Amino acid sequence: MINFAHRGASNDYPENTILSLKEGIKSGANGLEIDVHKSKDNKLVVIHDEDVERTFIGRGLVKDFTLKELKELKSRKKLFRDNKECHIPTLEEVLDLIKDKDILLNIELKTDVIRYEGIEEDVVNLIKKYKIQDKIILSSFNHESIKKVKLISNIKTGMLYEKPIENVAEYAKALGVEYIHPDLRLVNEELIKEAHKNNLKVNIFTVNNPIYMRMCIANKVDGVFTDYPELLNEILTK
Numbered sequence: 001m002i003n004f005a006h007r008g009a010s011n012d013y014p015e016n017t018i019l020s021l022k023e024g025i026k027s028g029a030n031g032l033e034i035d036v037h038k039s040k041d042n043k044l045v046v047i048h049d050e051d052v053e054r055t056f057i058g059r060g061l062v063k064d065f066t067l068k069e070l071k072e073l074k075s076r077k078k079l080f081r082d083n084k085e086c087h088i089p090t091l092e093e094v095l096d097l098i099k100d101k102d103i104l105l106n107i108e109l110k111t112d113v114i115r116y117e118g119i120e121e122d123v124v125n126l127i128k129k130y131k132i133q134d135k136i137i138l139s140s141f142n143h144e145s146i147k148k149v150k151l152i153s154n155i156k157t158g159m160l161y162e163k164p165i166e167n168v169a170e171y172a173k174a175l176g177v178e179y180i181h182p183d184l185r186l187v188n189e190e191l192i193k194e195a196h197k198n199n200l201k202v203n204i205f206t207v208n209n210p211i212y213m214r215m216c217i218a219n220k221v222d223g224v225f226t227d228y229p230e231l232l233n234e235i236l237t238k
């Protein structure tokens, strides 16, 4: 099973930062999950929200800051405010971190609220430049983004969803994804079986409770996104 450190080891460290990703790897995760947006000057940046304010000391939308301005923002977490690895990373910095490691990186394209012109092409081109297509899953709640990725590459894709979809395996196959990424609340044994029967892998978000971690393991789920990669690693190895 892939243990995806969700936004890195985000229960202990500031989410979606180089520190949190490094700590995720240290804690035994064999996968990482990050979220990508675009800055005012069209750079690919790693942060969860459209707005910087929840995680950084600053106000406004990511798309209205230049990369230089985003880099100046300090983490909202007091203990990490002056940590050099706790700024907003570029996607390139994350690819540099994983390129020589045995890590599967799930890049979520955050295109469900703001439409970032050309984000799919930019992300795909960067992955191709690094020649690490086999280490990547591109996922999105915006299934139009997935279609775009499919048109321009054969990078594997994950269909995120948090509301029930009727005939989900059929829907996913029509979309052409290799993975379905359901919200934990939508998952039962039957769904996992149905997906596997249809040659679809299942990665579930966000699994932070050990009871559900064990349920995922027992049902042969392919991957789990967790804010507690160390705990999941402990459960998987014991």
Ligand code: G3P
Residues within 6 Å of the ligand: 006, 033, 035, 048, 108, 139, 160, 181, 205, 206, 225
């Ligand atoms: O990719 C799984 C999960 O990250 C999706 O939800 O809101 O944490 O980005 P969210």
Ligand code: CA
Residues within 6 Å of the ligand: 033, 034, 035, 108
């Ligand atoms: Ca995400």
